[in-house]
Amino acid sequence: MAGPDPALLSINAATVRAQWTLPRIIDGCARHGIRGIAPWRDQVADFGLEQTARLVKTHGLTVTGLCRGGFFTGKGWVEDNRRAIGEAHVLGAQCLVLVVGGLLPESKDLSLSRERIRDGIAVILPEARQAGVQLAIEPLHPMQAAERACINTLEQALDLCEELDGAAKGPSCALGVAVDVYHTWWDPKLEAQIRRAGKKRLLAYHICDWLVPTRDLLNDRGMMGDGVIDLPRIRSWMEGAGYAGFHEVEIFSELDWWKRSGDEVLATCKQRHRDT
Amino acid sequence: MAGPDPALLSINAATVRAQWTLPRIIDGCARHGIRGIAPWRDQVADFGLEQTARLVKTHGLTVTGLCRGGFFTGKGWVEDNRRAIGEAHVLGAQCLVLVVGGLLPESKDLSLSRERIRDGIAVILPEARQAGVQLAIEPLHPMQAAERACINTLEQALDLCEELDGAAKGPSCALGVAVDVYHTWWDPKLEAQIRRAGKKRLLAYHICDWLVPTRDLLNDRGMMGDGVIDLPRIRSWMEGAGYAGFHEVEIFSELDWWKRSGDEVLATCKQRHRDT
Numbered sequence: 001m002a003g004p005d006p007a008l009l010s011i012n013a014a015t016v017r018a019q020w021t022l023p024r025i026i027d028g029c030a031r032h033g034i035r036g037i038a039p040w041r042d043q044v045a046d047f048g049l050e051q052t053a054r055l056v057k058t059h060g061l062t063v064t065g066l067c068r069g070g071f072f073t074g075k076g077w078v079e080d081n082r083r084a085i086g087e088a089h090v091l092g093a094q095c096l097v098l099v100v101g102g103l104l105p106e107s108k109d110l111s112l113s114r115e116r117i118r119d120g121i122a123v124i125l126p127e128a129r130q131a132g133v134q135l136a137i138e139p140l141h142p143m144q145a146a147e148r149a150c151i152n153t154l155e156q157a158l159d160l161c162e163e164l165d166g167a168a169k170g171p172s173c174a175l176g177v178a179v180d181v182y183h184t185w186w187d188p189k190l191e192a193q194i195r196r197a198g199k200k201r202l203l204a205y206h207i208c209d210w211l212v213p214t215r216d217l218l219n220d221r222g223m224m225g226d227g228v229i230d231l232p233r234i235r236s237w238m239e240g241a242g243y244a245g246f247h248e249v250e251i252f253s254e255l256d257w258w259k260r261s262g263d264e265v266l267a268t269c270k271q272r273h274r275d276t
Numbered sequence: 277m278a279g280p281d282p283a284l285l286s287i288n289a290a291t292v293r294a295q296w297t298l299p300r301i302i303d304g305c306a307r308h309g310i311r312g313i314a315p316w317r318d319q320v321a322d323f324g325l326e327q328t329a330r331l332v333k334t335h336g337l338t339v340t341g342l343c344r345g346g347f348f349t350g351k352g353w354v355e356d357n358r359r360a361i362g363e364a365h366v367l368g369a370q371c372l373v374l375v376v377g378g379l380l381p382e383s384k385d386l387s388l389s390r391e392r393i394r395d396g397i398a399v400i401l402p403e404a405r406q407a408g409v410q411l412a413i414e415p416l417h418p419m420q421a422a423e424r425a426c427i428n429t430l431e432q433a434l435d436l437c438e439e440l441d442g443a444a445k446g447p448s449c450a451l452g453v454a455v456d457v458y459h460t461w462w463d464p465k466l467e468a469q470i471r472r473a474g475k476k477r478l479l480a481y482h483i484c485d486w487l488v489p490t491r492d493l494l495n496d497r498g499m500m501g502d503g504v505i506d507l508p509r510i511r512s513w514m515e516g517a518g519y520a521g522f523h524e525v526e527i528f529s530e531l532d533w534w535k536r537s538g539d540e541v542l543a544t545c546k547q548r549h550r551d552t
Contacts, residue, residue: 108506114464143419145462146488146504156464186421188390188432212422217490228422230384 010036012250018258030059072120073101095136136178136203154193180206199242219254224272231276286312288526294534306335348396349377371412412454412479430469456482475518495530500548507552
């Protein structure tokens with residue numbers, strides 16, 4: 001199996017958020033020869049939207065995604081997603097990642113929460129289309145269903161894409177998916193669903209690793225190679241489906257990587273990416 | 277929605293394993309008017325197989341399952357499952373629960389691990405059939421895929437049942453599933469797959485709750501009512517599919533229920549079961 005093109009490495013800014021502010025992260029990526037970056041909206045807000053767009057442009061980086069829109073089961077989601085779409089447009093982000101939200105407040109009704117999510121995406125989709133911003137539903141791991149996203153498999157996300165954006169014409173679609181290996185590696189239908197998604201709906205590819213044991217449900221992700229995910233195989237499925245975009249490293253790691261220097265983290269990402 | 281029949285309450289012996297030995301658990305169930313019990317094999321081994329069978333019989337309890345066979349990706353699984361089948365037979369267990377095992381040692385190959393599991397079940401199935409012991413595949417939560425079971429959805433388990441035991445005749449089948457709400461509550465296909473399973477393949481129903489937040493991937497299960505699982509709804513799906521068996525409470529709780537007195541735990545199980 002051929003190794004990945006090193007030029008396709010992107011860094012999700014959460015990976016070094018404990019060490020660096022966004023401008024330092026952007027500088028760091030440039031310094032390490034990393035060509036893609038995916039910032040979080042709180043980081044962008046701290047540094048300034050226009051400033052972020054300028055600095056990214058200065059360094060010639062690609063914004064592989066903006067994290068995040070979604071949370072359709074919470075309050076104020078219309079305005080918030082509207083702002084997120086505007087920001088993604090200004091940054092020229094390849095997609096706006098949707099973390100769709102967990103159960104409705106005080107509710108145990110998964111079906112109803114999922115209906116609200118579907119309705120929420122339906123509301124913002126025309127605005128995203130108009131702004132030329134692609135929305136990427138990110139199915140999250142089932143262990144995060146209650147609190148963060150009750151879209152939990154790629155199949156479920158693609159069902160939603162087809163329901164809301166079935167007649168997607170042209171070379172791209174308004175609604176697609178972000179495939180994160182951390183959330184999906186266990187899924188017996190992953191290969192088939194990546195194939196089903198195809199080039200047009202595969203808007204982002206996030207990598208890291210699943211540690212054994214995993215000590216925390218949110219912030220114990222591993223560096224590629226340190227866990228059990230068969231990254232070359234999943235990448236081959238993505239490539240087989242026509243995906244030719246960036247490989248975005250997204251590691252939340254309270255216990256390990258957030259404690260190391262930003263430069264060490266980026267250097268390690270580069271090195272490990274070559275092997276995965 | 278009608279409440280559950282209190283006579284259908286069963287206690288998985290892990291729920292009070294930190295407090296009591298198996299004979300005390302059996303006595304406790306009898307004392308609290310709980311009619312079902314599901315022991316673990318290490319508990320049975322400690323007390324003695326014949327002794328366990330006798331004490332259970334003395335109290336007129338139903339053994340709603342024996343935990344557990346499986347672990348087909350580890351060593352010595354043929355002999356171990358053979359013994360488990362023999363023990364389930366002696367105890368008159370309604371099923372032998374299969375926790376199928378995680379990734380093969382030193383491997384990241386999920387597909388291969390899943391093939392080995394399928395082959396393993398195929399090997400022990402005729403012996404189980406001969407012994408009159410029903411095997412219940414328990415799909416485990418995807419967060420336990422690496423270490424404990426890489427069968428992670430009810431759909432995947434049922435595919436396997438149909439492949440290996442497709443021509444099941446008569447009123448029951450040799451291979452079915454144990455539906456545990458903790459492992460499956462998040463699944464968008466849960467209702468449909470319970471219906472697909474039907475009365476013949478629904479061999480066990482395990483209840484507890486999903487806590488928010490969950491602090492540990494293994495041992496932080498909640499008591500019914502303390503989390504976000506819509507237990508009456510899932511029970512209604514089980515009943516709709518024809519399941520009329522026990523509701524087995526299985527709670528691993530290092531931080532809470534294992535620290536309380538066994539009598540308090542059993543009394544709480546009884547009370548909460550009525551509402552779920």
